[in-house]
Amino acid sequence: MANINGSEINASGKTVYEYLIENNYTPARVAVELNGEILSKTKFNDTIINENDTLEIVGFVGGG
Amino acid sequence: MSLNKEQEMRYSRHFVLKEIGLSGQKKLLSSSVLVIGAGAIGSAAIIYLASAGIGTLGIADFDKVDLSNLQRQVIHRNNRTGMYKTESAALSVSELNPDVNVIVHNSGVNPDNIDEMIKKYDFILDCTDRFETKFLINDACVIAKKPYCHAGVVRFTGQVMTYVPQKGPCLRCLLGYIPAAEDTQYCSEVGVIGAATGVIGSIQALEAIKYILGIGQLLCGKILSFDGLNINIRISNISVNDPECKVCGIRPSIFSVRENTNEYKIPVK
Numbered sequence: 001m002a003n004i005n006g007s008e009i010n011a012s013g014k015t016v017y018e019y020l021i022e023n024n025y026t027p028a029r030v031a032v033e034l035n036g037e038i039l040s041k042t043k044f045n046d047t048i049i050n051e052n053d054t055l056e057i058v059g060f061v062g063g064g
Numbered sequence: 065m066s067l068n069k070e071q072e073m074r075y076s077r078h079f080v081l082k083e084i085g086l087s088g089q090k091k092l093l094s095s096s097v098l099v100i101g102a103g104a105i106g107s108a109a110i111i112y113l114a115s116a117g118i119g120t121l122g123i124a125d126f127d128k129v130d131l132s133n134l135q136r137q138v139i140h141r142n143n144r145t146g147m148y149k150t151e152s153a154a155l156s157v158s159e160l161n162p163d164v165n166v167i168v169h170n171s172g173v174n175p176d177n178i179d180e181m182i183k184k185y186d187f188i189l190d191c192t193d194r195f196e197t198k199f200l201i202n203d204a205c206v207i208a209k210k211p212y213c214h215a216g217v218v219r220f221t222g223q224v225m226t227y228v229p230q231k232g233p234c235l236r237c238l239l240g241y242i243p244a245a246e247d248t249q250y251c252s253e254v255g256v257i258g259a260a261t262g263v264i265g266s267i268q269a270l271e272a273i274k275y276i277l278g279i280g281q282l283l284c285g286k287i288l289s290f291d292g293l294n295i296n297i298r299i300s301n302i303s304v305n306d307p308e309c310k311v312c313g314i315r316p317s318i319f320s321v322r323e324n325t326n327e328y329k330i331p332v333k
Contacts, residue, residue: 028247031238064193
């Protein structure tokens with residue numbers, strides 16, 4: 001289980017990119033913090049979510 | 065500075081707030097805030113900053129009032145279509161509070177004028193409607209060490225965060241680069257509801273006021289995400305900068321927005 005935005009979620013083994021797509025995020029407009037550090041967008045594809053990881057995912061919109 | 069009788073009446077509800085009081089009101093009256101974008105978010109922010117007695121209010125926008133704006137851009141009026149949004153907003157502010165000195169910037173912001181413009185103000189609000197401008201404002205403020213508050217809204221949702229130098233990540237830390245057009249949602253395509261922009265713009269006004277007064281907690285190192293449809297509010301704590309950030313990281317590569325104009329264009333996928 002990983003802690004994602006405060007909830008325990010079974011996402012271990014997936015890449016961050018896969019998790020974002022499955023959960024209807026647009027990766028280009030998302031900030032991801034993984035275990036206390038900002039994860040660069042260029043690493044979404046090859047970063048695998050591990051057991052006990054803590055992720056904070058924030059979607060951004062551009063309108064105003 | 066002493067307040068006249070009318071001001072004593074006008075700001076009497078501020079005086080009883082221990083966080084503001086007479087001394088806080090004087091601070092607000094001698095402060096300056098620049099609102100970039102006099103659209104939907106900007107409407108709410110401008111109204112609340114003006115009513116609170118921010119002494120100098122800059123309003124930057126290149127656009128003119130259109131009938132399709134009035135469903136959400138509450139600072140404008142039916143009889144002002146075709147007028148510069150800055151001029152329309154300035155009229156509304158003067159009707160609301162004659163204490164406020166409004167400075168209009170009809171050119172909006174661009175890489176050539178933003179450095180000079182933001183210099184004069186204590187705090188900046190990004191109330192613009194596209195990522196290119198949001199990155200421009202972010203980078204210019206980070207380079208100039210200016211505190212500012214970012215926001216965005218589409219449909220029923222939005223986000224707000226405040227940048228203060230050394231107090232947390234900037235927008236570029238979080239997003240890296242401007243999303244491509246196909247990854248961006250525009251209000252004209254996906255819609256937007258005024259009440260949601262009002263919530264976000266009000267929070268931005270509150271951030272500016274708290275910063276000026278040095279009270280409470282700011283949204284530094286925190287992103288407030290608002291979903292008005294499902295009434296869900298989340299504060300995400302992301303308090304550490306990205307060391308690879310091109311504007312505030314360990315080895316920055318952007319030192320001037322004017323010399324990096326390509327950074328403020330939508331990338332082609």
